[in-house]
Amino acid sequence: MSDPLNLLNEKSAKYSGPDSSRSVGWVVSRSVLLADEENPLPLDCGKTIAPVYVEYEVYGELNEAKDNAILIFHALSGDAHVAGWSKNADQLGRPWLKNRPGWWDDMVGPGKAFDTKKFFIICSNILGSCYGTTGPASIDPVTGRPYGLGFPVITVGDWVRLQERLVTYLGIKRLYAVAGGSIGGQQALEWALAYPDRVERALIIASSPRLSDQGLSFNVIARYAIRTDPNFHSGDYYGGSTPDRGLSVARMLGHITYLSEISMQNKFGRKFCNGAGPGYHLGVDFEVEGYLRHQSESFVERFDANSYLFITRAADYYDASLRGDGNLDQACQSIQCRTLLVSFSSDWLYPPEHMKELALAMSRNRKHVSYVNIPSSYGHDAFLLEVDRLSHVVKSFLEGGTE
C-alpha cells in the first residue's frame, strides 16, 4: 500500500532523479525576513505580526525584464520545496525531504508544464506553517516562548499579503503567472483579486471560491480532535509530548477527503490485511485501515498540530465573494488577468460545480476565463496525480498566444 503522493514520488524518482535532464536537480531552501518591528505584517484579524521569516525556493532564471516569474502555492501540508531534490534537508531538520523530489516535481522542471527553461519559479511556505516560515512554533518576541495558540488567526489574504512582499523583495513588479491547487488555488484566486495589476495569469486548480459546509465540517472535527488531545495543553506542548492522537485523526480525515469513493474502491476493494476474511477483532483488519493508520503515523512525525489548526481555519474563512459583499459576480469585477480554472470530476472536497460557479461569475463579468473539468477517478488528489492531462492544459495556457 502506498499513498498517491508516494506513488507520484516513486514515479518522479524513477523518471526524474536529480541528474535527469527533466529535473531542476539539487535545490536549496532560502529564508528571508519580510516583516520586522518597524514594518510588521498587517493581518485581516486587525493585529500585526513581526518578525516574519519566509522560507522559499526558486528554480530557473529570472530574465532581464523580470517578467517570466511564476509564483506557485502549496496546499495544507505542503512546503516551499516544489521540485527537485533538497540539498539542505538535514540543516532544515527535515530528513524526509531527502527521499523524494518536491511535491509537484512532475509539473515543474525543464520541459515540464511549468518549464524552468522558460520560467522563473518561486514558491514560499505559508505564514502559520511549520516548514521555515514563521508559525505557531516560532518564538513570540513578546513572551520569548513559542506562540502556540497565541499565534494570530491568519487568512488566505494574509498569506498573499506576505507573498507580495517576497515578490517585491525579488524585484518583480508583475508576475507572469500565479498557480496552485487546493488552498493553493485559493491563493491564486486571491492574488488575482487583491493585486490585479501585478498578475498576468492565474491558474486555479482543484479549488473553489469557498469551502462547502461539508468541507468545513471535516476541518471542525480535525481541530476538535487536536484540541481535545490530552497532550495538547492549550497548544503549549513544544518540548514535550505532542498531540499525536488528535493530529492522526485530522490526517486520516484529510485522506478520506483527498481520495474519491471510486479511487478507494480501486485501491482497497474491502480487502483484508491477511488476504483472507474477517479477523473478528477491533484492530487493523482491512487494508484501508492499515493505510489510514500508516499515513497518519508518518504525518505526525513531520507536521505541527498548531499549524494544522491555523491553516485549516484560514481555509474555512476563505470566501472570495466577501470581496463583493457576498456576491461572487461583484467580487470578480476587479480581476484583470487571464484565468485558467481546472477541476477534477471526482473531487468532492472542491467539487467541479463550485469551480463552474466561479467560471460563470467571471464570464458574466466578461473576464478572460478558461474552465476545464478533467475526468479523473483520483478525487482531490488528482491535482497531484493527473500529470499528463493537467500538464497539457497548463502548458497551453502558459505558452499559448494572447489574442
Added chain:
Amino acid sequence: MSDPLNLLNEKSAKYSGPDSSRSVGWVVSRSVLLADEENPLPLDCGKTIAPVYVEYEVYGELNEAKDNAILIFHALSGDAHVAGWSKNADQLGRPWLKNRPGWWDDMVGPGKAFDTKKFFIICSNILGSCYGTTGPASIDPVTGRPYGLGFPVITVGDWVRLQERLVTYLGIKRLYAVAGGSIGGQQALEWALAYPDRVERALIIASSPRLSDQGLSFNVIARYAIRTDPNFHSGDYYGGSTPDRGLSVARMLGHITYLSEISMQNKFGRKFCNGAGPGYHLGVDFEVEGYLRHQSESFVERFDANSYLFITRAADYYDASLRGDGNLDQACQSIQCRTLLVSFSSDWLYPPEHMKELALAMSRNRKHVSYVNIPSSYGHDAFLLEVDRLSHVVKSFLEGGTE
C-alpha cells in the same frame, strides 16, 4: 439549529402526540432472556454468548394465523422504541425518551405506512447495543464485571440469529415482512438470505450489500478516536469518566455522512453564529460548528462508546456477497421473498449505485425485486425524513396484491 431527527420529532410531536389517532400511543419496552448457559447464542466469530437479554417493543395485534407480523430493525444508534411514547423511560434510565416519540413514529402507527391497524410490529435492540439488549456494558458472567472490550466481536449475522429467537419466542413462524434503513436494511437483507422460508417480504432501505471503503474509513477513524481517548482505559471505563471526546469525534463524523453536501448548504450556508463575519478565533464560529458540537454533546450523554466500537465493526464486516463466495449474484440465489429496495439520490454513505447493484443481482436471479431511487436532498438521513414519498412506496409494497 436542530438536527433532522429533532425536526422529524417536532413534526411527529405536533401531529402524532400520544393521544392522536395516528399514534400507537403509550408503549412499554419489554425484556426477554433468549440465550442462557444451556442454550447460548452461537456467533460468527466462533464463540458463544450467554446470557443474552433482548429489549423489544411491539405494537398492533398479532392475528390468529400469526401471519401479520413485521420485524423492523434500527440503525447504529437506534433502539427498540420505533413508535409511540415511552411509558417506562425512567425505569429504563433513559429520560430523553420522554421528550419525543419513537425514531420512526412518522412511519409506524394507525393508518401509517407500517399500519398498526393491520400489522403486528416488532422491533428489538441489537446485540452489542446499550439500550437494553446485552452489550459491552453488561456483566460478563465469567468475570462478574462489565464485558468492555471482552465482549465478542459481533456481526449482522449474529443480530439476525438473535432476532430469529425472538420471533420464535413470540410464536411467529413466518414474518409478513422485515424492514429497516441503513444497517437496519442490511439486517433485512440478511434475514432474506439466512431465513428465506420465514420471510415473505424484505424492505431494504438506504442500505447496501456492503459498506464502501470510504464508508469503512469513517468507522475506522471513529474507532481510533474512541480508543485513543485517555478515558477509554482499554474499554474498562464503567463507573468512571467516559471517553466522551473520542465518542464526540465519532458522532460528528457520523453526522457528516448522514447529511449531503447540498442539505448542509441549505441548512447552514456558511453562516456565522454571530450572524456577521469571521470572529478570527479557533472556537465555534460557523453555525455548522455549533451544530456538530451540540449533536455530539447530547450523544455522549446517551450512548456507550464500547457499543459504538462493536456496532460499527459489525457494519464494516457485513458483506452479503460472502454468502456466495464473494459473488453477489450467487449469494442472492437463496432469496425467496419479495424485496423492495429503496435508495435516496443524495445518500453518499449508502449510494444508490450500490443498491442498484443489489437490484441487478436479484433480477439476474429472477427474484421478485422492486427498486426505487427516491430523489431527495437529505442524504442518508432521508430514510427518516422523506416520510411522504417513502410511505407511499412502503404502503404499496406491503399492501399491494401479490401476482
